[in-house]
Every structure is written in structure tokens, then in C-alpha cells.
Amino acid sequence: MLKSLQRYNEEELVSLLKQHDQAAFSYLYDNYSSSLHGAILGILPDTDTALDILQEVFVKIWKQISAYDVSKGRLFTWMLTIARNAAIDMLRSKNWKNNKRNNELTDESLTLAGSSQTNTDVIGLRKIVHTLKEEYRVLVELSYFEGYTQDDIAKQLNIPIGTVKTRLRKALIELRQTIKV
Template sequence: MSILLENHIVELLLERNDKAMSLLYEHYGDTLLGVAFKVVRNEELAQDVLQESFMKIWKNSDRYDPNKAKLFTWLFRIVRNTSIDKLRSVNTKSDKEIQIDVSDVYKLGTEGVNPELMDVQDNLDKLDDKYQIVLDALFFQGMTQQEASDELNIPLGTIKSRLKIGLRELRKIYGSVLLLTSMLYIF
């Protein structure tokens, strides 16, 4: 795809012009459907994911920043994350159907847990920027460590170190049990 066409699509998205969606579908639809299918391994689910993804793209078009990522990278992440969410949703639904009689599996002891303290993302601002960036990429943008390394242009070893130190710093804020519980809510 030419840079001119990509820039035109971005402009249309930012203007909330319907033409942007038809251009996106025309130029990226097949590839993004392939991304969804690779994750969910089901044609019908992949089509649902693509439709949901395009709705998210439209709703969040003002969040796209060409200085942070190419348009395809941004689209790819939305489709990939939506695919993962869909797969988890389907798996959770089937798990619940299987475990109808089991109500106490995986009960977490939450006595004394203050719900206001459970939002890890709100407490990231208490960490140094270098740790915030890595934790945000890994936990809230759904990147793997290698993807974060590539996207942030930071060596993989540094990503791993910053993850470890960032989690240690959050543990100081929450305490080890609270951090584990908080991280479970993320996934």
C-alpha cells in the first residue's frame, strides 16, 4: 500500500469519514481476517472478530498516533487483541458449561482487599517512565516481550529486567498477594 493512500485513510479516519472504513476493508480486510483466523482457528469466529475490530477501529480512530506506529501495526494489534479476547470468551463460556457443579474451584481469598487499590494501571504512574512503558506494553497492549522489544526499540534483556523491576516496585505498592490478585484481573 502506498504511503499516500495510507495517509489518506488516516485523514479520513480522523475526520470520522465513512469512506475510511470502506478503504480499510478494501485494502486490509483480507489480511486482518487472516490474522483473526490464525488466532481463533474458526472462520465464523474470525469474521465476528473482524467485525468487532472494525467497530473498535472506528470508535477509537482518534487514538491512532502515526508517530507511535504504522497504520497496519495499529490495526493488527486491535484485531489480534480482539481475537484473543474472543477466544478467551469462548473458552470461558465452555469452561463454565463443563464445571456447572463446581462452584469453589479457584476461589481467591479476597478478605481485606480494598477494591480501590486493585487498579494496577492507575498506580503505574508511581513508577519510573521506563518501567511504565514496558508494563503498559506487556500487560495492557497485549504485546509479547519480543514484540515490546521490537516496538519500543529496547533490547529484549532490558525489557525483561524492566518488567522484573517494575513488578517488584508494584509489589511494594500492593504487597505480593495483592499484586498477584491484581494481575489476575488484567487477564
């Protein structure tokens, strides 16, 4: 495999990817695989499974690049969404739940609000999320890392949907401030 030394701007890269250019795809992998790997591990802290998912994610990117709409957002945002969805799909799958030793905990993840992840398991962005105050942490955990909709969360936590919405937004603003620092 040739290591791509060339650099592309995003517009060029997307255009080449849409033509299924191998060198461009190689460049994409070299530049983004470790970022996406970290994001997947944040949701699903299992080394082997995360690598399987990462490969699936790049296969999806290769296959679905024609569906990527530049006007809707940056390429990385699109890839991150694919990675997050794939990781959450796996998290929700029976296979994963059955393989987990602390089965009861992950099954009850919603009511336990993400406390199934011990702090030592937590890496990356999720570690920052854990520094937020409890009522924010719970919402970010459930929505971003476990993939529940705001509606699901409102029902489960017995909080009005409006409260979930505003509280989640505040949590994200605070998270953003923490990142920037």
C-alpha cells in the first residue's frame, strides 16, 4: 500500500472520493482512522470490537460517499456520525450484550444513566463528559454515547421533553467550553 504523501483540501478530497479514487481513500484512512477509532472506543471500550467497527465504518464510507452532501456539513462530521451510529448499533445488538460479563448493568444502562462505564474504562471525549455535573452528564451519556432520543430520555427519566431539550443544550455548551480550554 502506497503511503499517500499528497495533501488534499477537503473539496478535492471529496471529489476524488466520489470517483472512488484509491489514493484519496488511502489518504482519508491515514488522516482520520485514529480519530474515528478513538470516537468508537469512547462509545464501546472493547479493542477487538472497536477495530471491527472501524473497518465497517470505512467500508460504509467507501460505499456511501456518493450520498454525502457537502452542504449538510463537513466530511469529518459525516464520518463521525457513521462511526457513532455503527458503535451504538453494536452496543444495542444482542451479541454485544451477551458477550459482556456485566450483562445486567448494560441492560439496565438507561435507568443507571451510563454508570455502567467505570471511570477507568472511559477515554477521550467521554472523560471530559464525566467532569460535567451529574444532571448534564446523564443527558450527554444517554443521548450521545448510548444513542437514546430526547423523547426516550424524557420518558425514562420522567422529565418533560422541554426540560430535556434545554438541559441537554446547556450541557453541550458547557462541554464545548471545557473542550476549548
